[in-house]
Amino acid sequence: MESESIMWSAPCALFDTKDHLAVGGKPGVYRIRAFTDRNEPMIIHRVNGVDSLGILHIGKSKNLGRRIRTFRQAAEGLKAAHHAGCEFHEWGFDSIISRNRLRYDYAITRTDQEALKVERYLHEEYRKKYFDRPPLDGTSGQVGQ
Secondary structure, X not given: OOHHHOOOOOOEEOOXXXXXXXXXXXXXXXXXXXXXXXXXXXXXXXXXXXXOOOEXXXXXXXXXXXXXXXXXHHHOOOOOOOHHHHHHHHOOHHHOOOHHHEEEEEEEOOOHHHHHHHHHHHHHHHHHHHOOOOOOOOOOOOOOO
16 A cells, blocks of 8 residues: 555535535545645644645544544534544644644545554554654554554
8 A cells, every 4th residue: 555546535624614524424534634824735844854744633434524523523622522633622733723724635445444454554654754643643543542
């Protein structure tokens, strides 16, 4: 598997939209990304380089639409079970990256098990490249999780 072979959707606004409904209940992987005011991916400096895609979180779900909505609700400070969304809110990321600059993209998989394999692969590749995890991914993608 190569990250170039993953068919990502176009980035979609995370807030003030219902775009996640179009994704529906399909399994797959998704990324929460930060964008600039010019709608370009925000550069994020990592331990071993620069993440030019602005990736804040890599996740998987058997129901992508619901999981993206849950992240959004948690990032707003609502009671929602999404660790990365809660961290965005609780750690004050919105003081650096306003919520209207968050986007998500996704890739649909055939099964939840395939989504898990792709998520682990994406985390492994990110760590190999940057010697770090995406900022909101304290525990995501770890083997045995």
